[in-house]
Amino acid sequence: MVAIEHFNSRFWARWCVCTLALLLLVPSVKFGIPLWQLPQDQLLPFLALITAFIVCGLIPALKLARGRPVSAGNVLLWTLSIFGLLFFGLTVTHRSGSLRIFMAFLGFAAVFLPISFAMPRHRGLILPGIVATIGVTLAVSLYVAYGPEPQTPVRTVSTLINSAFYNLEVKFYEGRVAKPAVPGGGGLALIADDYLLATGDGYLYLFGWHGGDDELQVKPLPYRIPINGAEFAAAVGLPYERPRETIAVGESRGPQVDTWRFRVSDILVQQRGDEIRIFAGHHYWVNAQRCFITRVSMAQSNRAAFMNGTAQLTWQTLFDAKPCLPVEGPLRERPSPFEGNLSGGRLALRDPDTLLFTVGFHGFDGVGSSQLYSQDPEASWGTAVLIHIDQHTSETFATGLRNEQGLYIDPNGGVWETEHGARGGDELNYLEQGSNYGWPYVTYGTDYTSLVWPLSKTQGRHDGYREPIFAWVPSVGVSNLIEIQKDLFPVWKGDLLVSSLRAETLFRMHLVDRRVVLAEPIVIGTSATSRRTRTLIEGHDGRIVLWMEDASIGSIKPITGTNSQLLFATMCGGCHKVEGATNLIGPDLLNVYERKIATAPNFREYSPALRKLSGRWDEAKLDKFLTNPQTAVPGTAMPFEGIADPTQRAAIISYLKSIGER
Numbered sequence: 247m248v249a250i251e252h253f254n255s256r257f258w259a260r261w262c263v264c265t266l267a268l269l270l271l272v273p274s275v276k277f278g279i280p281l282w283q284l285p286q287d288q289l290l291p292f293l294a295l296i297t298a299f300i301v302c303g304l305i306p307a308l309k310l311a312r313g314r315p316v317s318a319g320n321v322l323l324w325t326l327s328i329f330g331l332l333f334f335g336l337t338v339t340h341r342s343g344s345l346r347i348f349m350a351f352l353g354f355a356a357v358f359l360p361i362s363f364a365m366p367r368h369r370g371l372i373l374p375g376i377v378a379t380i381g382v383t384l385a386v387s388l389y390v391a392y393g394p395e396p397q398t399p400v401r402t403v404s405t406l407i408n409s410a411f412y413n414l415e416v417k418f419y420e421g422r423v424a425k426p427a428v429p430g431g432g433g434l435a436l437i438a439d440d441y442l443l444a445t446g447d448g449y450l451y452l453f454g455w456h457g458g459d460d461e462l463q464v465k466p467l468p469y470r471i472p473i474n475g476a477e478f479a480a481a482v483g484l485p486y487e488r489p490r491e492t493i494a495v496g497e498s499r500g501p502q503v504d505t506w507r508f509r510v511s512d513i514l515v516q517q518r519g520d521e522i523r524i525f526a527g528h529h530y531w532v533n534a535q536r537c538f539i540t541r542v543s544m545a546q547s548n549r550a551a552f553m554n555g556t557a558q559l560t561w562q563t564l565f566d567a568k569p570c571l572p573v574e575g576p577l578r579e580r581p582s583p584f585e586g587n588l589s590g591g592r593l594a595l596r597d598p599d600t601l602l603f604t605v606g607f608h609g610f611d612g613v614g615s616s617q618l619y620s621q622d623p624e625a626s627w628g629t630a631v632l633i634h635i636d637q638h639t640s641e642t643f644a645t646g647l648r649n650e651q652g653l654y655i656d657p658n659g660g661v662w663e664t665e666h667g668a669r670g671g672d673e674l675n676y677l678e679q680g681s682n683y684g685w686p687y688v689t690y691g692t693d694y695t696s697l698v699w700p701l702s703k704t705q706g707r708h709d710g711y712r713e714p715i716f717a718w719v720p721s722v723g724v725s726n727l728i729e730i731q732k733d734l735f736p737v738w739k740g741d742l743l744v745s746s747l748r749a750e751t752l753f754r755m756h757l758v759d760r761r762v763v764l765a766e767p768i769v770i771g772t773s774a775t776s777r778r779t780r781t782l783i784e785g786h787d788g789r790i791v792l793w794m795e796d797a798s799i800g801s802i803k804p805i806t807g808t809n810s811q812l813l814f815a816t817m818c819g820g821c822h823k824v825e826g827a828t829n830l831i832g833p834d835l836l837n838v839y840e841r842k843i844a845t846a847p848n849f850r851e852y853s854p855a856l857r858k859l860s861g862r863w864d865e866a867k868l869d870k871f872l873t874n875p876q877t878a879v880p881g882t883a884m885p886f887e888g889i890a891d892p893t894q895r896a897a898i899i900s901y902l903k904s905i906g907e908r
Contacts, residue, residue, distance in 0.1 A: 413815030511591025585609030684711030723748030734788025855881030
């Protein structure tokens with residue numbers, strides 16, 4: 247390779263300014279915040295990348311400045327070596343960071359650094375070319391980050407999940423609801439024979455299953471819950487939406503206010519003949535005092551008019567949490583100025599005139615803040631509040647709570663609550679009026695940065711306060727809960743069903759005398775698709791209805807009868823799933839029909855005998871294999887005697903041909 251012998255310092259300076267300008271813009275393009283507002287664990291790797299880029303350019307520049315020739319190959323070798331050492335250093339020090347950003351820096355350096363030194367006679371063309379490349383790259387990145395967001399396509403994803411007593415038919419209806427500007431939050435309520443959905447940004451939808459095809463119909467309603475998120479966002483100088491790419495799910499971004507966590511937390515419908523009352527829990531920005539609260543609003547309407555979209559709703563305030571929380575100044579000091587993800591906010595009717603509302607602690611725990619509101623008798627934060635609807639008055643029901651994501655009142659009047667712990671210590675509680683549940687003085691969890699909880703005098707115990715009924719360690723990210731009351735799941739009747747975010751799992755909690763004797767996890771998320779459940783409700787027909795964080799609606803029913811899906815679940819479901827890239831003992835069988843034999847994605851346990859087979863799975867091959875796997879493929883690892891009944895084999899093959907995404 248031809249050596250480079252001349253060094254133009256003016257060209258080099260201009261080139262550095264252009265390239266560094268682009269690199270410094272990366273955080274604002276990817277995360278929507280300037281470089282200096284990145285959290286430290288993200289800022290340090292980013293600064294290391296910039297330093298590596300500068301070093302990669304300085305080495306050849308200094309050599310040329312001293313009159314030593316340099317080749318483009320040398321520049322490329324130095325670049326790859328320096329970035330390789332940096333990547334190794336970040337790995338061994340457990341520094342988090344975006345792999346895509348690292349690869350983008352490496353690719354940019356590996357291409358443009360050698361070019362900048364390799365063509366001394368054509369540098370007049372190189373610099374404009376680089377500037378043009380920077381402009382195009384930035385324009386494309388900004389369009390991707392802030393341009394129109396693609397909508398989720400309308401589709402129904404069906405799968406089958408095994409539980410202890412039922413094979414479950416699970417359907418997720420995607421693309422029926424417009425993607426909210428703020429993810430998370432929202433609520434579900436029964437209304438007439440349908441369901442009412444509130445999204446996190448306050449829009450309302452009516453939906454239900456009608457007709458024999460079990461297809462979901464969704465209708466947007468012309469109403470909105472009185473959450474003033476746009477006013478809140480304008481007050482802090484940011485858009486009322488979540489950036490397209492965030493640093494990490496659930497992670498604070500330092501001093502910037504996360505406006506997308508300002509949201510509706512729940513909705514509840516009280517039906518009184520032809521009239522209804524609608525209750526909504528939500529954040530509210532008090533602009534005059536530059537602070538926010540959690541509010542319960544109520545509207546009344548004729549039910550038919552509301553469902554037809556012709557009602558004129560007037561919202562009135564039932565309850566405002568106190569004190570009002572600022573997002574600036576010393577009284578807001580927490581890891582983030584607005585911990586809207588810790589808002590609690592669930593609603594339940596205790597009787598026709600009494601409403602129970604949970605108020606999250608919003609991060610004021612006496613560790614990350616100077617205030618400790620959950621134990622302050624003058625504050626609402628970290629409590630459950632009893633609201634007398636007609637009198638518009640309230641009183642504290644229970645204290646010492648953290649982030650109450652679930653609330654359910656059973657037919658006997660018992661109050662059940664789920665809440666997020668710190669690092670571990672998610673809880674299922676039975677709330678009794680006047681009781682103190684100990685947060686932040688006791689918890690089964692720990693601080694995120696240590697192996698203890700600083701305020702606990704007896705680590706790992708709940709001494710002196712009401713104990714939870716059950717605690718999850720590590721945390722599963724519990725959300726809402728219900729009790730199974732209808733007859734669609736007779737074995738589950740009377741059990742609690744707890745949904746979760748982080749674990750992407752439903753937990754069936756069987757209780758005896760308020761003691762959990764069984765907690766069955768029913769995993770609904772997969773390695774291919776995230777399924778974080780925000781809330782759930784028992785449907786009119788007994789099905790479990792889910793509102794998911796990705797704005798899809800879920801339905802869970804038991805498979806009954808002798809259809810092909812039930813046969814597959816009974817005979818094959820113990821070893822195989824049909825979700826796509828989700829393997830158990832055997833490979834995932836989604837799209838197995840006409841798939842090349844022994845090629846399921848990410849499955850590496852095929853026997854040598856099966857790997858030797860050529861061709862694709864058709865009806866004849868599937869029928870022969872299901873009749874007797876060992877006869878069809880001598881030496882196969884499949885420990886199954888086969889299915890003698892040809893009718894059953896045909897039904898299972900028909901099911902395998904039909905499954906997938908529609």
